[in-house]
Amino acid sequence: MFTTTWKKTVWIIALGLALSGCQLFNHARVPHEKAHEKVPPITVSQQKWGEVDGQAVYLYTLKNAQGMTVKVSNWGGYVQSILVPDRHGKFEDVILGYDTWQEYYNDCCYSGPIVGRFGNRIAKGQFEIDGVTYQLTTNNGGPNNNINQLHGGLKGLHKRLWQGQIVDNKVEINYLSIDGEEGYPGNLAIKVTFSLDQNNGFKISYQATTDKKTPVNLTSHTYFNLSGNMQRDVEGQKLQIIAEQITPVDHLLIPTGALVPVAGTPFDFRQPMKIGEKIRTHDQQLKMGGGVDSVFGGYDHNWLFSDYDGSMKVQASLYDPVSGRHMSIETQEPALQFYAGNFMDGSVIGKGGKPVEHRYGIALEPQHYPDSPNQPHFPNTILAPGEVYQTATIYRFSLR
Numbered sequence: 526m527f528t529t530t531w532k533k534t535v536w537i538i539a540l541g542l543a544l545s546g547c548q549l550f551n552h553a554r555v556p557h558e559k560a561h562e563k564v565p566p567i568t569v570s571q572q573k574w575g576e577v578d579g580q581a582v583y584l585y586t587l588k589n590a591q592g593m594t595v596k597v598s599n600w601g602g603y604v605q606s607i608l609v610p611d612r613h614g615k616f617e618d619v620i621l622g623y624d625t626w627q628e629y630y631n632d633c634c635y636s637g638p639i640v641g642r643f644g645n646r647i648a649k650g651q652f653e654i655d656g657v658t659y660q661l662t663t664n665n666g667g668p669n670n671n672i673n674q675l676h677g678g679l680k681g682l683h684k685r686l687w688q689g690q691i692v693d694n695k696v697e698i699n700y701l702s703i704d705g706e707e708g709y710p711g712n713l714a715i716k717v718t719f720s721l722d723q724n725n726g727f728k729i730s731y732q733a734t735t736d737k738k739t740p741v742n743l744t745s746h747t748y749f750n751l752s753g754n755m756q757r758d759v760e761g762q763k764l765q766i767i768a769e770q771i772t773p774v775d776h777l778l779i780p781t782g783a784l785v786p787v788a789g790t791p792f793d794f795r796q797p798m799k800i801g802e803k804i805r806t807h808d809q810q811l812k813m814g815g816g817v818d819s820v821f822g823g824y825d826h827n828w829l830f831s832d833y834d835g836s837m838k839v840q841a842s843l844y845d846p847v848s849g850r851h852m853s854i855e856t857q858e859p860a861l862q863f864y865a866g867n868f869m870d871g872s873v874i875g876k877g878g879k880p881v882e883h884r885y886g887i888a889l890e891p892q893h894y895p896d897s898p899n900q901p902h903f904p905n906t907i908l909a910p911g912e913v914y915q916t917a918t919i920y921r922f923s924l925r
């Protein structure tokens with residue numbers, strides 16, 4: 526008894542000394558003038574944007590001291606705009622999307638929402654857990670778009686109104702996806718948090734829990750174009766992905782199951798490479814990217830990060846040599862779906878009334894491998910009761 530109390534006292538004193546030491550050390554590191562300098566806080570405001578089934582849709586604006594501004598909504602978790610400066614200090618929008626809520630309500634093309642429960646494709650919309658086969662809604666592949674499931678199904682998370690609130694200068698949105706929704710088992714409680722830091726990092730954090738085993742693969746389906754306000758196509762922008770392998774796909778963009786090295790192929794982005802540099806190479810996988818019957822072709826594949834361990838790491842970057850804008854992607858996810866806007870054809874009208882032409886944006890989606898529930902050798906995507914799904918990605922902007 527005495528020994529325990531005595532030990533405790535020693536520990537408390539030691540801890541106290543250590544903490545005061547840390548404080549002294551930190552204090553010593555802050556230059557005298559800086560200590561009194563006040564950085565304006567991150568501001569977050571909300572405005573009513575629309576209404577669905579009598580419930581308010583909000584557009585939230587996050588802004589940091591450098592003027593970087595991000596708008597997000599509780600409708601589908603859409604990121605509506607990201608304004609960052611070019612090398613002349615001109616702030617422009619670096620993501621695709623629309624001006625009004627009504628256009629987001631009718632969005633055909635996943636222009637910036639949270640996608641799930643399972644972002645990307647699940648073959649035949651089917652999988653098995655503990656001997657039970659689940660049939661999901663199907664919305665993709667074949668002449669009737671009904672062979673596979675893509676991005677959560679007919680009415681995925683992007684077509685739902687989430688509960689939105691501002692908490693500690695962050696925007697938090699919550700959605701309860703009920704047992705059986707789009708065919709998925711279990712009630713899945715999802716929380717997504719959007720935040721901005723003073724170093725031009727925009728972070729999206731994801732959390733989910735379930736009461737039955739279910740696949741979960743959440744991501745943001747934002748299309749980037751660093752030219753600003755969609756001035757040019759993305760072919761001249763340089764992409765880097767720290768990945769040695771991709772998952773090759775079949776004609777319906779379902780992974781064949783193989784893991785193929787990028788070395789010596791047009792898929793080698795280990796060093797920054799212009800998106801357009803090798804996109805027209807005769808290559809069977811590039812052809813698949815547009816769908817085998819398509820004249821388009823291009824990248825629409827999953828790159829597997831070489832040194833994934835679940836911690837936050839810079840795994841990819843995009844750079845526009847004309848504007849000087851650079852974006853790095855720091856993520857806890859194991860892979861990146863890079864879709865080069867192959868199907869864009871000018872038929873969708875975006876912000877400012879501008880048509881979204883071929884390759885006027887690319888989707889860079891940190892996530893798990895497509896069709897994981899059917900490919901046992903891919904990293905696990907099944908969330909079980911009692912577990913917490915937790916992941917995050919930071920899109921960080923700078924100038925080069």
Ligand code: BGC
Pocket residue numbers: 634635645778825826862864868888890
């Ligand atoms: C997919 C593409 C699809 C696009 C829009 C991407 O995530 O990989 O195949 O066309 O989303 O739906």
